[in-house]
Amino acid sequence: MFRKLSAPDVAASIISRSTLLEGGATERGIRRLVQQHELIAVRRGWFIDAKLHAELRPEDRHLAHVFAVARDGSQHAVASHASAAVLWGLPLYRTPAPRVQLIVPSGQRISSGSDVIRHAHDLAEADVVELHGVRATSLRRTVFDLLRTMSPEAAVAVADAAERTVTFADWEWDLDKRAKWRGDLRQLIEAAAGARGIRRARRVADFANGRAQLPLESVSRLQLSRLGY
Numbered sequence: 001m002f003r004k005l006s007a008p009d010v011a012a013s014i015i016s017r018s019t020l021l022e023g024g025a026t027e028r029g030i031r032r033l034v035q036q037h038e039l040i041a042v043r044r045g046w047f048i049d050a051k052l053h054a055e056l057r058p059e060d061r062h063l064a065h066v067f068a069v070a071r072d073g074s075q076h077a078v079a080s081h082a083s084a085a086v087l088w089g090l091p092l093y094r095t096p097a098p099r100v101q102l103i104v105p106s107g108q109r110i111s112s113g114s115d116v117i118r119h120a121h122d123l124a125e126a127d128v129v130e131l132h133g134v135r136a137t138s139l140r141r142t143v144f145d146l147l148r149t150m151s152p153e154a155a156v157a158v159a160d161a162a163e164r165t166v167t168f169a170d171w172e173w174d175l176d177k178r179a180k181w182r183g184d185l186r187q188l189i190e191a192a193a194g195a196r197g198i199r200r201a202r203r204v205a206d207f208a209n210g211r212a213q214l215p216l217e218s219v220s221r222l223q224l225s226r227l228g229y
Contacts, residue, residue: 003055007087007132010060011067013052017045042068043115059086062097069100069116070134077102078128079136080119081145085158087131088139089165093157093215095150103137139165140181144188147204148197155204157218163210178210 005013020030030047033039039047046068053061063086066079078084081101082092101117104110110118127141137145143162147155167178182205189201207225212218 002057003052004057005060007063007089010056010063011132014042014046014048014064014068016071017047020047043072045072058097059092062086062092062100065097065115066100066134067132069102073102074104075135076108077104077118077135078123079134080142081137081149084131084136084142085146087134087136088142088162090142090146090161091154091157091215093154093219095154140184140188143185144192144201147189147201148195152200152204153219153222155200156207156222157212157215159204159208160210160212160218161215163208164212165210167210173210182208 017030021027030039034041034047037050040050040053042048042064048064053064056064062082066083066086069083070079079087079100080103082095082097083101085092086097099112099115099117101119103119103121103123106120106122108120110120112118123137123141127138129136129138136142139162143158146158150158163178163181166181167174185205186202189198189205192198207222209221212221
């Protein structure tokens with residue numbers, strides 16, 4: 001059974017090598033804890049308790065990785081795709097995320113590494129927000145990027161969850177917010193006509209329904225639709 005933590009709790013669960021050393025640990029002692037599987041290296045220089053790590057959902061394990069990269073990274077980088085999704089609390093249905101995804105401004109020299117993928121792109125000001133102290137793509141931009149790149153099943157789960165986040169509060173549906181959300185997402189999709197994955201993004205956006213409460217419900221809807229129901 002996975003343990004779900006809030007984003008601030010996930011952020012607080014990772015600890016840097018420098019903090020461990022300041023607390024009295026030694027380099028040899030840190031290596032021993034990692035070798036004995038008492039600490040997990042989230043990335044070079046950042047660790048998390050191994051027992052806690054084993055209890056976390058895949059989304060929260062990736063979230064810990066995102067926080068570690070953000071604390072090491074450039075102020076101009078923006079978490080995107082699956083890495084922005086976990087900051088927004090969106091599901092990653094059967095979508096491994098071994099590397100943190102970042103968008104950096106066009107014109108910068110970019111390089112990806114073993115645990116980070118960087119994309120060069122100029123984002124509109126409205127498509128950059130701060131979530132839990134990390135710069136990330138807006139909810140609209142995050143969903144747009146994922147609808148084009150995820151499997152149909154994972155994309156539907158994301159689209160449903162995002163629409164639910166926007167339109168459902170206090171056990172009531174706000175149909176005006178739903179219409180605006182759909183219109184804004186559609187506008188972004190239509191502005192990118194011809195881009196990779198845009199036809200799939202359009203289909204999933206039209207199919208989305210925020211009344212789905214869990215990813216499996218979203219996937220079940222998709223499968224039933226494929227069967228003609």
